[in-house]
Amino acid sequence: MTALIQSPLIQLSGITKTLKGQDEPRTILSGVDLTVHSGQSVAILGRSGSGKSTLLSLIGLFDRPDGGQYILGERDITKLPERKAAQLRSAEFGFVFQRFFLLKHLTAAQNVAMALVNGQGWHSRRKRKAKVLAALDQVGIAHLAKHKPPRLSGGEQQRVAIARALVREPRVLLADEPTGALDTETGNLVVDVLLSATHRGCGLVLVTHDHDHAAKMGRVLSLHDGKLA
Numbered sequence: 001m002t003a004l005i006q007s008p009l010i011q012l013s014g015i016t017k018t019l020k021g022q023d024e025p026r027t028i029l030s031g032v033d034l035t036v037h038s039g040q041s042v043a044i045l046g047r048s049g050s051g052k053s054t055l056l057s058l059i060g061l062f063d064r065p066d067g068g069q070y071i072l073g074e075r076d077i078t079k080l081p082e083r084k085a086a087q088l089r090s091a092e093f094g095f096v097f098q099r100f101f102l103l104k105h106l107t108a109a110q111n112v113a114m115a116l117v118n119g120q121g122w123h124s125r126r127k128r129k130a131k132v133l134a135a136l137d138q139v140g141i142a143h144l145a146k147h148k149p150p151r152l153s154g155g156e157q158q159r160v161a162i163a164r165a166l167v168r169e170p171r172v173l174l175a176d177e178p179t180g181a182l183d184t185e186t187g188n189l190v191v192d193v194l195l196s197a198t199h200r201g202c203g204l205v206l207v208t209h210d211h212d213h214a215a216k217m218g219r220v221l222s223l224h225d226g227k228l229a
């Protein structure tokens, strides 16, 4: 196999963000640098309120920085217009949150399929079904495809949510305290499932409070005083 010199997936430099709440504006991020390569995993630790979710929402293009530079792949997207940012968001990123956000009246497979229905591009019914099953299989719950969330455990529900994030084959998986609502053992399993996505070349940014989960990542960073160290 030829060794490829890959440019980083994500390159943030000097990212700043000030949030304007009811009180005076608060600087949440004051010069964040972060590089993530394909297949790499990064844990972000930091106490509550330190800006971890804010940082993830900037990476995932839900929000935009006030300053600094954001390069995705080889493209400078720092000042990309919102419409294009929204396209990139759904094409390049998969999101996993503490809450699973599954639709109760739909089966696991239908919940995952929602990500294809809402995404850009059109797939035939058969192709869609194959993609959904592959995603459920990847997280180890293909046998639960026809189950609805109320019949699934917390860990199984989170795996459905991860399958939903993976089904569009994102380049980067962003997980914001995905084990926050799970017991330790189930949480470990979910972290392993997230990590397995990196073996297929996905970049993974995991925000967590759990030092054991963080230690499983390739790199552990801490957000403190608006900076990553």
Ligand SMILES: Nc1ncnc2c1ncn2[C@@H]1O[C@H](COP(=O)(O)OP(=O)(O)O)[C@@H](O)[C@H]1O
Residues within 6 Å of the ligand: 019, 020, 021, 022, 028, 046, 047, 048, 049, 050, 051, 052, 053, 054, 055
């Ligand atoms: N929309 C907002 N407007 C103003 N302040 C906000 C907003 N969202 C979050 N904050 C504040 O920004 C800080 C960072 O929040 P957040 O990124 O959610 O931290 P973390 O995820 O590390 O707990 C917190 O102090 C929070 O209260």
Ligand SMILES: [Mg+2]
Residues within 6 Å of the ligand: 052, 053, 054, 176
């Ligand atoms: Mg948070």
